[in-house]
Amino acid sequence: MLTGRRILLGVSGGVAAFKVAYLARRLIERGAQVRAIMTSSAGEFLGAQTLAAITGTAPYEDFFGGESVSPHTELARWADLIVIAPATAATMARLANGLSDDLLSATVLAFTGPVVVAPAMHTEMWESPATQRNVSLLNADGVHLVGPESGPLAGGDEGPGRMSEPEPIVDRIEALLGGGSMAGTRVLVSAGGTREPIDPVRYLGNRSSGKMGTAVAVEAAARGAAVTLVTTADLPVSDSIDVVQVETADEMAEAVWKLAGGVDVAVLVAAVADFKPQDRADTTLRRASGPPDLKMVPTPDILAGVASQENPPFLVGFAAETGSVEQAAEKASSKGVDLLVANDVTLPDSGFGVDTNQVTIIRPNGASDGWPVMRKRQVAARLWDLIAEERAST
Numbered sequence: 166m167l168t169g170r171r172i173l174l175g176v177s178g179g180v181a182a183f184k185v186a187y188l189a190r191r192l193i194e195r196g197a198q199v200r201a202i203m204t205s206s207a208g209e210f211l212g213a214q215t216l217a218a219i220t221g222t223a224p225y226e227d228f229f230g231g232e233s234v235s236p237h238t239e240l241a242r243w244a245d246l247i248v249i250a251p252a253t254a255a256t257m258a259r260l261a262n263g264l265s266d267d268l269l270s271a272t273v274l275a276f277t278g279p280v281v282v283a284p285a286m287h288t289e290m291w292e293s294p295a296t297q298r299n300v301s302l303l304n305a306d307g308v309h310l311v312g313p314e315s316g317p318l319a320g321g322d323e324g325p326g327r328m329s330e331p332e333p334i335v336d337r338i339e340a341l342l343g344g345g346s347m348a349g350t351r352v353l354v355s356a357g358g359t360r361e362p363i364d365p366v367r368y369l370g371n372r373s374s375g376k377m378g379t380a381v382a383v384e385a386a387a388r389g390a391a392v393t394l395v396t397t398a399d400l401p402v403s404d405s406i407d408v409v410q411v412e413t414a415d416e417m418a419e420a421v422w423k424l425a426g427g428v429d430v431a432v433l434v435a436a437v438a439d440f441k442p443q444d445r446a447d448t449t450l451r452r453a454s455g456p457p458d459l460k461m462v463p464t465p466d467i468l469a470g471v472a473s474q475e476n477p478p479f480l481v482g483f484a485a486e487t488g489s490v491e492q493a494a495e496k497a498s499s500k501g502v503d504l505l506v507a508n509d510v511t512l513p514d515s516g517f518g519v520d521t522n523q524v525t526i527i528r529p530n531g532a533s534d535g536w537p538v539m540r541k542r543q544v545a546a547r548l549w550d551l552i553a554e555e556r557a558s559t
């Protein structure tokens with residue numbers, strides 16, 4: 166949450182300015198006070214009246230003509246954090262070179278707190294040596310860049326240069342301002358589906374996209390936790406999350422078991438293979454040799470391994486069920502977890518790949534509580550609220 170935090174939103178002139186109204190609203194929903202500065206060209210893309218209506222204060226557009234004799238220093242003293250979205254190539258160049266020829270760049274120059282920059286421009290401009298030089302300078306100055314992403318750009322082009330969506334920008338701001346409800350909590354999350362190699366090109370896998378586990382990790386980081394994410398997926402997360410990339414159940418087990426002793430909470434969301442081929446062929450299997458005779462052997466039970474450690478963390482498992490989540494009750498009592506989150510992966514809006522999930526919380530004593538269909542990020546938020554309550558009551 167950003168309750169009471171004061172955020173100065175700098176808007177420069179790019180088509181992505183249309184996303185800024187939503188960004189301002191998200192910041193206010195998280196409890197922040199928001200004031201805005203618009204550069205002279207920003208008004209071509211976003212109405213000042215729109216930002217005024219959302220933030221409750223008319224955006225600042227110029228040094229002159231307002232009531233303040235020194236708006237840049239006043240705003241710099243007022244803000245806890247400055248976020249510039251979209252940041253055009255010209256604005257980034259101004260910031261990188263310490264120019265102060267407009268209200269936004271002068272305010273940033275007078276500001277001593279964290280600055281978040283969300284670049285937006287065409288691919289050629291983003292990749293140009295001059296912009297990349299400015300990116301290096303901004304990084305060296307400790308400016309926090311979020312994005313850009315790759316995707317559709319103005320004028321029908323496509324490629325790197327698209328401004329990040331408001332959510333990852335808000336996540337970064339929350340992580341930077343810290344002091345969230347989970348500050349000081351160390352968290353380990355596993356995500357994605359493991360891949361068990363058959364030969365150099367084939368593997369046995371499953372349908373997990375990593376979205377649920379990544380949402381759990383991102384929500385914890387947004388609340389100020391120190392998060393390590395052991396994952397097979399490659400989804401965007403804020404830089405504050407330590408990502409350990411793995412592929413197989415063995416690799417995931419090694420990473421999770423090594424890290425679990427040093428955390429307060431472990432949430433194991435990954436869909437881990439229960440069996441793997443005993444042997445992996447060194448060269449690709451040939452069709453002409455006929456169907457392979459795959460001998461399967463069990464993989465390590467990662468969850469059980471964490472539960473049996475000396476002083477295990479507060480442990481949350483997930484259970485993928487098909488048809489009904491009732492069978493998960495047995496896992497909740499036998500696996501040594503504090504909570505089990507069961508989902509029926511055959512429902513259209515639950516489980517693998519989709520952005521929503523319908524989960525049932527099952528306690529080791531068998532008591533269960535079904536939650537409605539929610540976006541995975543909302544499931545993660547409600548789960549962290551529950552974990553906080555449970556930890557506080559033990």
Ligand code: PMT
Nearest residue numbers: 373374375376377436437466467468482483484485517518
């Ligand atoms: O990634 P998404 O596309 O967003 O999909 C999310 C999800 C459906 C994968 C997720 O919500 C989910 O259900 N994860 C658990 C999947 C699973 O492996 O369930 P399970 O019932 O087989 O395992 C139970 C628990 O044991 C899990 O916490 C699992 O991480 C763990 N396990 C399983 C096997 C194994 N060898 N070691 C383990 O630790």
